[in-house]
Amino acid sequence: MTFTTDRSALPYVPELMARPEVEGIALCGSHRQGSDDTFSDLDLWVFVEDSVPLSEAYVLEQMLPATARQEMLFEGRDDTLTPHLVVNLLAEDGVVNIKALHTGVLRKFAEEARPSLDPQFLEDLENYATMHVLHDPHAILLEHRTALRERFVSTTGEWLVPALTARYASLYWRSVYQGYLRAEAACWHHLLGEMVELLAQLEAACDGRLPSPAKWLLSETVTGRAPLVRALSTIQAEIRSVNCAEKPSVLRVYHSLARVESEVLATALPPHGLWWRKVFTERLPNLALLPAHQALQQRAMAAATLFRDLV
Structure with a gap:
């Protein structure tokens, strides 16, 4: 799947942008860093209001069009233990990986992040600090991305x-x-x-x-x-x-x-x-x-x- 800067051409992005509870959408993963190939999923991180009761049913029935086709594949995740929800969707050119999470997860990470070599911390930090923002009506994503870059990217040395x-x-x-x-x-x-x-x-x-x-x-x-x-x-x-x-x-x-x-x-x-x-x-x-x-x-x-x- 080839990444385009045209948001309207990305699968499911226009529909998600129209949802009032969606506070931000970001492109992450290999498409964001330019290492994608024909096997790469399109990784979309969707930030929603903290009051939204996230569930697979809510994402599929309320946030996505009725034509969305879910890939029924168990990947070993236990989302009851993580602050996000992952839904894989089949699009014309490949798999769209939608990671739905409350905006508060980003806010908490930005506020509590401390220098660490923990692999999960470094991966989360890399995603948040380099995410390609597609939709951010209240500049929430940009605010936290900028703060993380100033604290952790400009100071790697x-x-x-x-x-x-x-x-x-x-x-x-x-x-x-x-x-x-x-x-x-x-x-x-x-x-x-x-x-x-x-x-x-x-x-x-x-x-x-x-x-x-x-x-x-x-x-x-x-x-x-x-x-x-x-x-x-x-x-x-x-x-x-x-x-x-x-x-x-x-x-x-x-x-x-x-x-x-x-x-x-x-x-x-x-x-x-x-x-x-x-x-x-x-x-x-x-x-x-x-x-x-x-x-x-x-x-x-x-x-x-x-x-x-x-x-």
């Missing part, structure tokens, strides 16, 4: 970059132990996978943007991110092919990560530099000095030599 960097560094340190010292393959692959995702998130934050939702985080179709995503995809392939017992191969993965780290953090270098790499140049040599780890000396020297020029 102050709160999001340090938080993501700290988490990345922590995983880096742990992963070296699990991969280079212990050869815990499953643990190492898991930690490296998270680190790759964090680098993708950091790229957006360093550029003053909020990270894309998880399913688009490593997509080349998101504007301007293709070179980074290709680099991370190459590293992912390296990670999958590495046997943790082959220590030089493990080191090469970290060397590949170092090139991306340096590029991503070029404009947002932490106060103590890329300190996590000192696990190779300082911690491993120190461990090798201990009587219990004398067998580590050769490996510690190889790692320190490789990374000395990068620290």
Whole structure:
């Protein structure tokens, strides 16, 4: 389904705009961020007055035309536990995903939002702060979107970059132990996978943007991110092919990560530099000095030599 800026041409939007209880309509999801394809749903967020008793029956019978065709598909949602209601409708060119929620949900989020790396918070924040407003007669959506952008988007360098960097560094340190010292393959692959995702998130934050939702985080179709995503995809392939017992191969993965780290953090270098790499140049040599780890000396020297020029 191809997005058009003509509101009257979008399925169900004219009918929803005519409803007095509808206080706002926004385009979210892949169509909003320009990564849509022929498989993408059209995601419409419909904000209604707080006094409206939201139910599937109300949305279908009161807010939508009688010709609306609902897709009878259970997606695993339990809307009794969430502050919104989702209805999937079949349109001529695809599926229209209507998320109906009280305007108070947006208001509460904007008022109570605090910096966090919680995935759900980041996804909600990204949606609210970047939603494409289609209908907003009282400027409610614009007011809260502007406030969220000022608090969280224009300040990513102050709160999001340090938080993501700290988490990345922590995983880096742990992963070296699990991969280079212990050869815990499953643990190492898991930690490296998270680190790759964090680098993708950091790229957006360093550029003053909020990270894309998880399913688009490593997509080349998101504007301007293709070179980074290709680099991370190459590293992912390296990670999958590495046997943790082959220590030089493990080191090469970290060397590949170092090139991306340096590029991503070029404009947002932490106060103590890329300190996590000192696990190779300082911690491993120190461990090798201990009587219990004398067998580590050769490996510690190889790692320190490789990374000395990068620290």
